Amino acid sequence: MEEKLLKRISWVFEKFSYWQVGERYYSSTFAVAGCSWHIFACREGDKKDDHLSLYLELVDVPQSLPHGWKRDVKFSFTLVSKAKGKSNKTLGGQVCFDANHTSWGHTKFVSLTKLRAEDERFLVNDKFIVVAEVHVLPAKVVPAETVKVSEPDGASKDNLDEDDDTSKDGSDDETCDVNGFEVSSSQVESVRQIFKSHPDIASGFRPKNQQIRRAYMNELLSLIETLCQSPEKLSEDDLSNADDTLADLIDVGFKLDWLKTKLNEVSEKKKMEKGSVARIQKMEVQVQKLKLIFSDLETRLQKEKSEALTARAPLSFDDVVC
Structure with missing residues (x-):
């Protein structure tokens, strides 16, 4: 039986009104199946078709994974509504991560019109909450092939239950x-x-x-x-x-x-x-200058000693009579 690993992370994205189109905003990094991951969100589109995009990204891959590694991952994103009687919005899929495909997600997770809708209460005080569930299957080596993302609709068996807030059997979370x-x-x-x-x-x-x-x-x-x-x-x-x-x-x-x-x-x-670093750098420059001065002075001193020894040396009998 294949072991599955599960991680659930909840993250508050803030200051949405200041977000720039195409700029990424990241969650903290979390570990699943020996790898580091994070989720990131961004605004995509133009004024007529603005959407919130959500992605899962593989941040760090252990060197222990063999050449040609792949990771089959089942994941979902849930946008949490704070309105009573309103449903959260969940989209999920099953994808394959490899060295050339390190991020997967939904470019049009939700329209900004719906995100900002007062009755939906997804965006409150310029903040929204995303819950990501990540199921990772054991690493395996397979022949290289084209990888396609699956974005099932709400009825698909690959979609994770948005109301399930408990860990599943075999999970590490x-x-x-x-x-x-x-x-x-x-x-x-x-x-x-x-x-x-x-x-x-x-x-x-x-x-x-x-x-x-x-x-x-x-x-x-x-x-x-x-x-x-x-x-x-x-x-x-x-x-x-x-x-x-x-x-x-x-x-x-x-x-x-x-x-x-x-x-x-x-x-x-x-x-x-920061102040200490600046002072240390200044002192190091001064020390280097003093070292150069000392080195030059040391050279001159040795030269003077040599000349003094020469001046002090008495003439020999041969020197005098010749």
Whole structure:
């Protein structure tokens, strides 16, 4: 029996009104079947035919995979509606990833008219939530051939059930409830530690939909992961995005004064690190100049010593009489 691997990721895409046509906006990277993946969204089309596009992309391939590797993947995207009585929008398909085909998706996942529709409530406060389910079959080597994507309609057996919020048999993404949040098994200890240190963190967070709750918890965990990086690795854009994410989480009801303090601390460390790097570079230039001066002085000193030894040497008897 072939082993199947499953991963479900929920992601909040923000500031949609600022998105540029054709520019990609990425989720965090996640691991499935030993490979790294992410989802990305973008606006496609013109003013008469604008759509939201969603893609699954293979980011990193282990070197252990043999030449000619392929990955059969069944995946779905669900656009979450916050409106009561309204359905989420789900599209799925089964595709084959290889070295030449590392991203698959739906160019016209949903029209922007429908995305922005007030009664659909897909886009709320300039944000929308996407849940991606990724089933990966074991790697295999097959003869090279043309790969085609399958985009089945809602009745197809390849379409994943949009209402199913539980892990399936054989998956690597079992979920547990931690203080009312359904989180993956790999996140349980982290989420428990957050609630242990800050019991009232979600007391003002109102959404009941588990997909929405999970998306915001993923956003919180991703923010904490960002702050755990070395300031040297963080860019100004990273810190700006972290500040926006923090504001978003506070806006939906999380109590994060403690995290704001930590973000300020990391920002100050980044300023210190940036200032130190500039001073170190300046000092290194000065040291190099001093080394050149020292080297030149050392050469002159050795020359002077040589000339002094010559001047001090007495004439021999032969030198005098000859």
